[in-house]
Amino acid sequence: MTSLDYSSDISAGLLKGVSRSFYLTIRVLPRPVRKPIQLAYLLARAADTIADTDAVPSANRLGQLERFRARLSDRSIELPAVLSASPELQVHHDEPETELLQALPRLFVLLDNLPEDDHRNVQKTVDTLVRGMEFDLTTFPAPESGRIGALDTLDDLDRYTYLVAGCVGEFWTDVMIAHERAVRNWDRERMADLGVRFGKALQMTNIIRDVPKDLRAGRCYVPREILESVGLTPEALLSPASSEDARPALTALVRHALDFYVSAEEYIQATPRRCIRIRLAMIWPVLIGLTTLELLVRSASWLDPETRIRVSRPWVYGMMVRSVPCASSNAPFTSWTQRLRTRIEDLM
Known part of the structure; x- marks a missing residue:
């Protein structure tokens, strides 16, 4: 070795x-x-x-x-x-x-x-990801300061999610084209754009889930323009009792994430069905992400740092088994994601 x-x-x-x-x-x-x-x-x-x-x-x-x-x-x-x-x-x-x-x-x-x-x-992608980490350190106050910094606009949030996740979609696309013969006829620009949105979908889910933890580290990724539209401040989100008042802000972020998930689904559907292992590697995070969003919109304690909102390990293993037919056919995958998105939208 x-x-x-x-x-x-x-x-x-x-x-x-x-x-x-x-x-x-x-x-x-x-x-x-x-x-x-x-x-x-x-x-x-x-x-x-x-x-x-x-x-x-x-x-x-x-x-x-x-x-x-x-x-x-x-x-x-x-x-x-x-x-x-x-x-x-x-x-x-x-x-x-x-x-x-x-x-x-x-x-x-x-x-x-x-x-x-x-x-x-690899160099280009890791460089971009590290720039996202530097953005965190220069944009938000230190946790020990007791202050909370916030992004101003949804455009700011989109730029940030590109740095820390969207760029990985471009990277994934380039690696696939370079190493997987079945996708070498892909339209690189279209697939890279879908890949960026794929990465943003997963990062938006993490951001929505981690709001209580991030707030206590001095970081509010919920844009001020969204909070101000419902009469809230970043500091108000520190109180678990504000979960109901903050629900319109949660809903706005979830809708934004769902738009990105549509692109993630398109990315998977454009991947040849004979690429079973590659498709599974993309299907699993999409199903985990959408199910996490459903758990979040169902929760009455979204802002409570003591409430862990995430899928369980047994659920993940069961999902992996149930998803096998999705690897070789778009129909069961599309049906599954549509059901999840419909339930999320109905809950909002």
Whole structure:
């Protein structure tokens, strides 16, 4: 087993440790497609670990992220310079995240040895994702400040979701075209645009679900223009008792997300049915995302930080089994998503 063996613990084992759900999705992909996607995820997750390290001041984390981005394209940068040899990064995280940071030298070796097209695609995408992390650090106040910053408009939210998720749809499209013969006749521009919206759909779901947690970190991704239209402020969302008053804001965000999910469904429908493993890897997050939105709109405690609104692990495993027919036919997949969207819209 060499240091460039993607089946080694360098990539697969690390992935399982830091994201069990994404691990299930990534492992179903064909190996040639899996390699760059898996590496891009691990690099982005490592950068996110640096960005979220409360033990290091925000200004220092920005410097770490800037050096991280520089290393993506400049092999001459030594990794200790990327991390500034900060012991805080090694001791203030769960063990899997610490292992991920310790594996960064090997991950960058993997990046350096990718074929040219894959290297360019991974470098560009991770660079964009890290810029999204830098946006968080420069836009919102530090959690210890006790203040809450908010995005101003829905356009601001769309720009942000592109940085932290939409760009992955472009990346996914380019990787598929490069490595999967069955999709090489895709209209790249159309599919990349659908892919961006696919990524935004999943990120919008995360944003809506995580409002209580993000508020307590000083971050409000619910745009002020939406809150002001229903007479609320970001600070008002801190009270779980405001869940009912904030429901119109929730509804507006859910409708925005549902528009993106239509594009995600189109993306999957445009993927040849013989690409069973690739289709499954896309079908699962869509079904999880739409079901999560349904749980959110059903909840009377959307703003309660003590209420965990998410699908259960047994549900995920059951969904994976039930979704197998969707991999080879658009009809059952479309029927399933239409039922979910109809239930969500009826609840709103």
